[in-house]
Amino acid sequence: MGRRILAILTAAVIALVGAVLVLVYARGADARAVAAASPTKVYVSNTVVPAGTSLRDAVRLGQVVQTDVAARAKPLGALEKVDEDNSDLVALTDVQPGQYVLAAAFGDTPVGEKKLQIDPGKLAVSVQLQDPARVGNFVTPGSYLTIFMTYQETPSGGAGDGADASTGIQKTSVLLDNVKVIAMGDASLTPVQTTDGDGAEAQSASFLVTLQVTPEDAVRLVHAINGRTLYAALRGSELKISPTLEADDLNISKVAAQ
Structure with a gap:
């Protein structure tokens, strides 16, 4: 009789430990999923940003806007903030509309030569x-x-x-x-x-x-x-x-x- 009770208690303990382990794993998986999907700030281009346009002016004119994207979907090197350290940098080449803006797209001096570009209606x-x-x-x-x-x-x-x-x-x-x-x-x-x-x-x-x-x-x-x-x-x-x-x-x- 004593052995049966001991076996039952042992099984109960094993089941409880297993349930705790499953719960801990599930919570960890949830945390990892939330971390991967948690939104992070990046910039996208609304319109063409002509070469030579500063980041400050691109933001002021709405040429680039900040948006949220899942952390796992954020492009490598995406522009995450515009502050005193980078606001004076200028577009090295034209930044096309509808794309994630990369920090490397802006620097001190535009590269290459191009013909005069005039916006439509101007x-x-x-x-x-x-x-x-x-x-x-x-x-x-x-x-x-x-x-x-x-x-x-x-x-x-x-x-x-x-x-x-x-x-x-x-x-x-x-x-x-x-x-x-x-x-x-x-x-x-x-x-x-x-x-x-x-x-x-x-x-x-x-x-x-x-x-x-x-x-x-x-x-x-x-x-x-x-x-x-x-x-x-x-x-x-x-x-x-x-x-x-x-x-x-x-x-x-x-x-x-x-």
């Missing part, structure tokens, strides 16, 4: 821009600019560079914002001749850029090229500029004091 307009602050040294294809225009506005409300300085008011306003540079002229930063107040010729830096604009903005830009003085400002990524921002001879001190 125009390329070349313009010689004044550059007294030497910002042209840092403008490259893929940069974004804000274009300002300065002109004489007559008391009646008309405007023109030929207005009488004794009766006209000089005004500066925003012409175009967030304009993409798609090419730089070979003659960039070429000094051009200007005349100072004493009638003497002086050197003023300028640079030739080709901008990508909509047809509507192209008309405004071409008109301004032929009748205004244009200046360019290299644009930061986190910036909002009011299209009504302006200054003239009467309010410049107030604007500067704000």
